[in-house]
Amino acid sequence: MKNPKQNKIPFIILLVFHTGLLCYSFYKTKNNKRVFTLLMSNIGFAYLLEFFVLNIFNAYKYKPRMMKKKYFDNILGAILSQAIFVPFTAVFLTTLKIGWVGKVMGGVYFSLVEFVFLRINVYQHNWWKTVYTLILIPLYLKVSDIWNMFLAKKYSLIHFMSLFLTSMVTEANILFIFASLRKIRFGFGRFHTLNEHFIIVPLYAIFYSLISTLSFLKQNNWISKLRVLVLTVSLDLLFKQVKLVKEKFHVLDYLTIRVLAILLHGKYRDWVYGGNNEVELKEIELDTKKRHYGDRLSIVIKNKS
Structure with missing residues (x-):
């Protein structure tokens, strides 16, 4: 018989893995404030969806066995999923500018995670189906890209x-x-x-x-x-x-x-x-100088010709 304390192991493994993805995302970007804003927005979207899917319609149940009360344990499992695993992945794919192939693979990845969690009994469906995860995750990941574009503008x-x-x-x-x-x-x-x-x-x-x-x-x-x-x-x-x-x-x-x-x-x-952070301002200034010198060079070439 499986030790109930082992339920937390797959959640901890995913926590470490996705935290690594997020840390790499911050490392690769020059605007950490925008990445943070994108992350919190992604978590907010997930929380709003979870309010209906889990809190009201009770679509599924998590069993990480990290808290004594089952209700709190279920909510904690949802927080790990909706505030860490999925949003951290979304930020990672957005900051690295990975396209639809990555989004679809993300859907497949989370569907496989869901399948494994069901098999090892740390998660159960009430009326939810894995196919919903397979369809919705790529759309959610794409929304992250669109939101980031709007933030940049x-x-x-x-x-x-x-x-x-x-x-x-x-x-x-x-x-x-x-x-x-x-x-x-x-x-x-x-x-x-x-x-x-x-x-x-x-x-x-x-x-x-x-x-x-x-x-x-x-x-x-x-x-x-x-x-x-x-x-x-x-x-x-x-x-x-x-x-x-x-x-x-x-x-x-x-x-x-x-x-x-x-x-x-x-x-x-x-x-x-x-406003723009210091790094962005330097980049803008550099781009402006490049365009300025490029325009002057074009004028000189035209005059010589």
């Missing part, structure tokens, strides 16, 4: 959505950590179930991230930070008053967490909306 809507997705992923991850530590629980009525909690949490993260993104839209300053703090604390007090949330935070601990999260969101704003 500095489209305002893409910047707004990227900041929103980055903030949403951060909020969702923070809430998962504190829920697993039994510090917070969302739900309706007297007893808040984990099923209720993980349906409400994504909506909570979306709502708060929208507030943060709109507040930091024009600039990252102390007025923006204070506005986010006042709005989020007021809403948390309202949610607590109507018993939508139960939390065990000391007031000082809660404010510290909220302030740190707001500072982090402000930093995201600088990374997403910031």
Whole structure:
């Protein structure tokens, strides 16, 4: 009989492998801020899809056996998949400019991983089918390419959505950590179930991230930070008053967490909306000089002829 502790081994192997892919992606690129923004956007897309596929419609179940409670263990497996394995691969293929062949091979790769996970019983299907993975993964990987192109062209809507997705992923991850530590629980009525909690949490993260993104839209300053703090604390007090949330935070601990999260969101704003980094500016300056000298050389050649 297989030792349940062995369930975590394939997840750890994939974690190490895909972390290596991400590190190589950062190493090969000159704009790490854009790569980070792309990564968080990709994770955000995956989280939104997972909200419907896993949290609401219960398509499959992960069994990494890394957490005592099965519900949290299932969500952790989904986080490893949707926040690490697939998005890290997407960033790797995008930064190395690997085309449709790589995207299709990515779909085949994750389908094979899924097949192996099913065979060794660390993952199970409810109504999901591997063919869905085979079809959807290449499309997801292509969206990463398109999003990166839009980021490079500095489209305002893409910047707004990227900041929103980055903030949403951060909020969702923070809430998962504190829920697993039994510090917070969302739900309706007297007893808040984990099923209720993980349906409400994504909506909570979306709502708060929208507030943060709109507040930091024009600039990252102390007025923006204070506005986010006042709005989020007021809403948390309202949610607590109507018993939508139960939390065990000391007031000082809660404010510290909220302030740190707001500072982090402000930093995201600088990374997403910031101008070209120093390396890019040097490249632009070099390209400009090359074009300038090239034009002068052409004029000289024409005059001699």
